[in-house]
Amino acid sequence: MKKVVVIGGGITGLSAAYMLQKALESGEKVDYLLVEKDNRLGGKIWTEQIDGYTVEGGPDCFLADKPGCFDMARETGIEDRIMGSNEASKRTYVFANKRLNRLPDGLMGLVPTKLVPFALSPLISWPGKIRMAFDFFIPKKQTDGDETLGSFVNRRLGKEALDKIAEPLIGGIHAGDPDKMSLKATFPRFIQMEQNYGSLLRAMLAARGKMPKPKPPEPGKPKKTFFMTFVGGMGELTDTMAAKLEPNKILTGKTVTHIEQKTGGGYMIHIDGMEPVAADAVIVTAPAHEAAKVVEDMDKAMSDNLAGIPQATSATVNLAFRRSDVGSSLEAFGFIVPISEKRKIKAGTYSSTKWDYRTPDKEHVLIRAFVGGAMNQELVFQDDETLLKMVLDELKDIIGLTAAPVMHKIFRWVKGMPQYTIGHLDRVAAIEARAAANPGFFVAGGSYRGVGVPDCINVGKKAAQGALEYLGI
Ligand SMILES: Cc1cc2nc3c(=O)[nH]c(=O)nc-3n(C[C@H](O)[C@H](O)[C@H](O)COP(=O)(O)OP(=O)(O)OC[C@H]3O[C@@H](n4cnc5c(N)ncnc54)[C@H](O)[C@@H]3O)c2cc1C
Known part of the structure; x- marks a missing residue:
C-alpha cells in the first residue's frame, strides 16, 4: 500500500485528500494522511454559527463562472445547498469625497x-x-x-x-x-x-x-449569480468534504516541522510531538511562508522562493445589530473604501442583505467589516476592544451607524493573503521546477496560481492526481 501525506487541511488539502479517499474507495492500493496544525479543518474557510447568525471569518462566497465549487458540491451531494446572492439589492457603494457613491451600473x-x-x-x-x-x-x-x-x-x-x-x-x-x-x-x-x-x-x-443571453436556471438548480455561497455558509463545503474522509486518516492539532527526503526514495514527515511518518508522496498545501519552513532542510532553493511570496495580514469583523437600531436601510451588498480616503476599514459587506439565512430573524442585520491588507496591516494587531471600537467609529462616519452591536466576532488572518507581486509567476515557476525535481513531491494552494476557492479545489485535485500517477495508480 502506497502512502500519500497531505500537509494542510484548508480547501486545497481537503480537495487533495478527498481525491485520495475516492481512489481508496474505488479499490486502489493507496493510503493517505491529512495533517493540519489547527484543531479544525477548513483553513481560511471558517464559518461559525453564533446565536443564529451565520458568521464568515474568511471567504463568504465563490465566483460562479469557475466550476470548482459546483463540481465539488455535486460530488459530495450538497449541490442543492448552493445559494445565489439577493440580486434585488445588488448595489455597491464607494466611499469617496467623504460620501457614499454608487458604483455605476x-x-x-x-x-x-x-x-x-x-x-x-x-x-x-x-x-x-x-x-x-x-x-x-x-x-x-x-x-x-x-x-x-x-x-x-x-x-x-x-x-x-x-x-x-x-x-x-x-x-x-x-x-x-x-x-x-x-x-x-x-x-x-x-x-x-x-x-x-x-x-x-x-x-x-x-x-x-x-455576451450570451442569461439562461433561466435549470430545474432544481439555483439561479446563477456572479457570487454564490452555501445556505449554511462556505464552511458547509469544507465540513461536508471533511466528513467524507476516514477519521483515522486525519490528524488535527499537529504541525509538520520538516520533511526529510529518504535515500532510495520517499519522504519522512516530521510532525511535532510524534514519531515521523513515512510517505511515498507528499502534497504540501500550507501557505507559501509556512511551506518554506517545512521544506527548508530538504530543498533550500524551493524554500527561498516560497519565502519570497509576501503575505498580507487582515481581519474581518462581523457585527450584528437590531434592525430598528440601524438608521440606514442597508439595501446594498455593501461599500468599499479607497486607500486614498485614509480610513481605517477597507470595506463593509451587508451580509444579511447580500445573502439569505444569515440572521436568526428579520429583526436583526449582520455586517462584516474588513481591516488591514497590504497597505494597513498594523491595524489588525490592536487588541479586540480597540479594534472593535475603531470599526464602529468608522461605520459611524461612513454609514452613520451609531448603534451598539448585539453580537460581534473578530477573525484575524496574520499573513493570510498571498501577494502576487511583480515576478510572482517566475517565483511560482521556480517552486514548481524544484517540486518536479523531487520525485513524488507536490506543492499546491492559494499562494500560487489563484486565490479563489474554486482555483484551490482544482489545484488540490490536480496535486492528488499527480501523486496517484507518480505512484502508478
Ligand atoms: C478574509 C479573507 C476573505 C476571502 N474571501 C474570499 C472569497 O470571498 N472568495 C474566494 O474564493 N476566496 C476568498 N479568499 C481566499 C481563499 O479563502 C483562500 O485563497 C483559500 O481558502 C486558501 O485555501 P488553502 O487550502 O490553499 O490555504 P489555507 O486555507 O490557508 O489552508 C492551509 C492550511 O495549512 C495549515 N498549515 C500551515 N502550516 C502547517 C504545518 N506546518 N503543518 C500542518 N498544517 C499546516 C494551516 O493551518 C491551514 O489550515 C479569502 C481569504 C481571506 C483571508
Whole structure:
C-alpha cells in the first residue's frame, strides 16, 4: 500500500485528500494522511454559527463562472445547498469625497460598459471620466515584461480610475497594493484585452456584443449569480468534504516541522510531538511562508522562493445589530473604501442583505467589516476592544451607524493573503521546477496560481492526481 501525506487541511488539502479517499474507495492500493496544525479543518474557510447568525471569518462566497465549487458540491451531494446572492439589492457603494457613491451600473471589472449610468455617476469627476476615455487612443504596450496593476490602470485609464475603482475593487480581492501587484499573475485578462483590442473600452464593447443571453436556471438548480455561497455558509463545503474522509486518516492539532527526503526514495514527515511518518508522496498545501519552513532542510532553493511570496495580514469583523437600531436601510451588498480616503476599514459587506439565512430573524442585520491588507496591516494587531471600537467609529462616519452591536466576532488572518507581486509567476515557476525535481513531491494552494476557492479545489485535485500517477495508480 502506497502512502500519500497531505500537509494542510484548508480547501486545497481537503480537495487533495478527498481525491485520495475516492481512489481508496474505488479499490486502489493507496493510503493517505491529512495533517493540519489547527484543531479544525477548513483553513481560511471558517464559518461559525453564533446565536443564529451565520458568521464568515474568511471567504463568504465563490465566483460562479469557475466550476470548482459546483463540481465539488455535486460530488459530495450538497449541490442543492448552493445559494445565489439577493440580486434585488445588488448595489455597491464607494466611499469617496467623504460620501457614499454608487458604483455605476454596468461596470465590468474596471471598465464602464453602460455610458449613461457612468456619465451620471458622481464617483469620477468629469476630467477623470475624460481621462478614462483616452483609453481608446493610447497605444498598446509593446513589451512583454510584467507590469503592476497600478501602472497599467494609471497608464490606460488614469489616476482617478486607479484610486477610486481599481485599488478598492480589483486590488481589494487580493487585499493588495496595486503598485506592487503583478498584472500578469492577478489579472492577465486585462493584458489580453489591451493586446487584442488596443484598448480596454474597445475590448469591453466587443465582449458586450458577444455576451450570451442569461439562461433561466435549470430545474432544481439555483439561479446563477456572479457570487454564490452555501445556505449554511462556505464552511458547509469544507465540513461536508471533511466528513467524507476516514477519521483515522486525519490528524488535527499537529504541525509538520520538516520533511526529510529518504535515500532510495520517499519522504519522512516530521510532525511535532510524534514519531515521523513515512510517505511515498507528499502534497504540501500550507501557505507559501509556512511551506518554506517545512521544506527548508530538504530543498533550500524551493524554500527561498516560497519565502519570497509576501503575505498580507487582515481581519474581518462581523457585527450584528437590531434592525430598528440601524438608521440606514442597508439595501446594498455593501461599500468599499479607497486607500486614498485614509480610513481605517477597507470595506463593509451587508451580509444579511447580500445573502439569505444569515440572521436568526428579520429583526436583526449582520455586517462584516474588513481591516488591514497590504497597505494597513498594523491595524489588525490592536487588541479586540480597540479594534472593535475603531470599526464602529468608522461605520459611524461612513454609514452613520451609531448603534451598539448585539453580537460581534473578530477573525484575524496574520499573513493570510498571498501577494502576487511583480515576478510572482517566475517565483511560482521556480517552486514548481524544484517540486518536479523531487520525485513524488507536490506543492499546491492559494499562494500560487489563484486565490479563489474554486482555483484551490482544482489545484488540490490536480496535486492528488499527480501523486496517484507518480505512484502508478
Ligand atoms: C478574509 C479573507 C476573505 C476571502 N474571501 C474570499 C472569497 O470571498 N472568495 C474566494 O474564493 N476566496 C476568498 N479568499 C481566499 C481563499 O479563502 C483562500 O485563497 C483559500 O481558502 C486558501 O485555501 P488553502 O487550502 O490553499 O490555504 P489555507 O486555507 O490557508 O489552508 C492551509 C492550511 O495549512 C495549515 N498549515 C500551515 N502550516 C502547517 C504545518 N506546518 N503543518 C500542518 N498544517 C499546516 C494551516 O493551518 C491551514 O489550515 C479569502 C481569504 C481571506 C483571508
